Amino acid sequence: MNQSILPKLGVGTFRLEDEVAYQSVMMALEEGYRHIDTAQIYGNEEAVGRAIRDSDIAREELFVTTKVWNDKLNKEGFIDSVKESLRKLQLDSVDLLLIHWPSPESGEPMDEYLGELHRAKELGLTKYIGVSNFTIAQLQQALKILPEGSLTNNQIEVHPYLTNEKVREFCVQQGITVTGYMPFAVGKVLKDETILAIAKKHNVSAAEVVVAWELAHGLVTIPSSTKRANLATNLKALELTLSAEDIARIDALDCNDRQADPDFSPKWDI
Ligand SMILES: NC(=O)c1ccc[n+]([C@@H]2O[C@H](COP(=O)([O-])OP(=O)(O)OC[C@H]3O[C@@H](n4cnc5c(N)ncnc54)[C@H](OP(=O)(O)O)[C@@H]3O)[C@@H](O)[C@H]2O)c1
Numbered sequence: 001m002n003q004s005i006l007p008k009l010g011v012g013t014f015r016l017e018d019e020v021a022y023q024s025v026m027m028a029l030e031e032g033y034r035h036i037d038t039a040q041i042y043g044n045e046e047a048v049g050r051a052i053r054d055s056d057i058a059r060e061e062l063f064v065t066t067k068v069w070n071d072k073l074n075k076e077g078f079i080d081s082v083k084e085s086l087r088k089l090q091l092d093s094v095d096l097l098l099i100h101w102p103s104p105e106s107g108e109p110m111d112e113y114l115g116e117l118h119r120a121k122e123l124g125l126t127k128y129i130g131v132s133n134f135t136i137a138q139l140q141q142a143l144k145i146l147p148e149g150s151l152t153n154n155q156i157e158v159h160p161y162l163t164n165e166k167v168r169e170f171c172v173q174q175g176i177t178v179t180g181y182m183p184f185a186v187g188k189v190l191k192d193e194t195i196l197a198i199a200k201k202h203n204v205s206a207a208e209v210v211v212a213w214e215l216a217h218g219l220v221t222i223p224s225s226t227k228r229a230n231l232a233t234n235l236k237a238l239e240l241t242l243s244a245e246d247i248a249r250i251d252a253l254d255c256n257d258r259q260a261d262p263d264f265s266p267k268w269d270i
Contacts, residue, residue: 005128005152006096006177007063008215009238010035011231012224018047020226025051027228031235037155037179037222038089039067039100040081045088053090064089065096067132067155068117070264073104078116082125097126098155101133103264110138114145121150128152130177135266136170143174155179158219160189160210160250161257166269168217180219183210185259194253198246204236211237213250 011028013021013036021044025036029051038048045066052062066089072081082097097120104113121129130153131142142151154171158164158180171178184190190206199206207223211234214221225231242250256270 006179006220007035008220009033009211009235010037010063010065010179010220010222012181012222013038013042013044013048014224016042016044016047016224016226018044021047022051024224024226024231026055028231029055029057031228031232033231033235034061035063035065035220035222037065037181039098040069040072040085041067041100045085049089049091059091063095064091065098065155066094067098067100068113069100070103071105073099073113073116074106074108075112075116078113079120079123079125082120086125093124094126096128096130096153097121098129098153099131099134101262101264102131102135102138102266103133110141111145114142118146118150130154132156132181133260133266134167135269136167137269138266139167139170139174139176149175151176153177153179153220155181157182157258157260158214158217158221159183159185159259160192160195160213160253161185161255162259163251163254164269165254168219172218178219180214180217180221182259183214183221183223185257188257188259189253192253194249198242198249201246202240202242204240205233207233208237208240209242209246209250212240212242213247216242216247 011033132155
């Protein structure tokens, strides 16, 4: 699977509500982002949709991802929930539809909800399908259920304090693209001394170094920001090339410091 299916840098929207979400997405689009990541559980699909509409950017230029929440991972609710997401987003289809967590609320089996995910694609509600927070064992199971080549993406937490190499390597072997979420560990890694030293050497910000590190590993990444200046800075990372030594020094910061670990998390690959 070609990693270039997804624009390599997108903008995240977790925690952003109503007007804040609207402004963040609007500023991101004005600054040049064309890839937006939302989810049913973020409660901001309506605000994201308004920003997309008001931006007047042609639909085909945009790459929009949303994710189906745990309570809809069943035959009864799945497709209707996707149609509701599309109504809020004011779109006929999304580019990528993900299973947000491998954690159906009522314990439905994977073949049931992945069957619905595939059906969403067949109905034209999404161009590509994927998963999020899936472990290697769960990906192996998913690959057996879904038609060959249809599992396009696994969105997982990746930042310098959680490099998640095992899952990433498995995805590469299987041709599944990887999106690294929470690239800044919600700001934590931006204070790291090693990252600050590398930033100083290149005369750039810590945020640029971290985004460039994700991209250097062939990951797609989706940092979020409520500030225009930070959105612009993160985009500038596309121009930064890190040395092999810089990359190795950042890789060595891995300390399995996971930020997103709710009680319904799977048994993570360490
Ligand atoms: N699939 C999943 O389960 C899952 C889970 C979590 C997240 N995600 C996705 O991943 C996206 C990113 O994760 P996240 O938003 O949680 O965390 P993040 O992107 O790691 O960090 C966001 C934080 O970094 C700050 N920031 C952004 N750019 C900055 C810059 N240039 N300089 C200094 N600070 C900067 C932001 O503050 P300001 O607003 O002040 O700039 C915000 O507090 C989410 O929005 C969501 O779309 C997916």
